[in-house]
Amino acid sequence: MRSKIPHQKVVIIAIDGPAGAGKSTIARLVAQNIGFLYIDTGAMYRALTLLVIKEKIDIANEEQVIALAKKSKIQLENNDDGTIKVFLNGENVSQDIRKPEIAKFVSLVAKISRVRSQMVQLQREMGQKTSCVLDGRDIGTVVFPNADFKFFLEADFQKRVNRRYKELIQSGIKITPEAVAGDLKNRDTIDSTRECAPLKKADDAIAIDTTDLTIEQVVEKVLSQIH
């Protein structure tokens, strides 16, 4: 049974951490359990990256990437099962944004500070309207530094690789574990060393190491803090 938190005000739950730590699965299940909206902020950066690739824009040309970001419309919708639908200029791109090609370039798009300010503004607009669980890299540090609850999920590198590999294979994408490891390593480096809003744990975030925990155990840990 769903347990709802009684609230008058909008409640924000921030879940940050590196790729493969379990953020999106946990954020989705927690949101579903308490009847909140789930906002996958990584999907927004992925959608813009898809457009950059489609329009054959050189990612190093920041001005062009920013111009494209300004004229693109990215929307998120929650499905009944808690998963999200991502629309880019009205087109459903939920599958396309998960492809390895997007994963390979997304960190380069996400490190552009003016791209980030636009995404952060969108995320704040969504979060101000309704109680939600947001997952990303900078939710507890930059997007909602006053979030009601902050979590930082971590896991051993090899475990994160295995999880992401399994996920991709299950969704029908052909890839090797080595390629997944290379992608995660590359993204970890860019995401945590970029100048603007690098991936880091907020001082007041609760850290959860998910390496040896099941999904249910992590959800339980998060919910026990919230309740």
Ligand code: DC
């Ligand atoms: O969570 P994900 O793997 O879908 O995120 C894709 C990329 O987007 C990730 O490598 C870094 C970037 N990102 C970010 O910089 N800030 C966020 N709040 C979410 C994602």
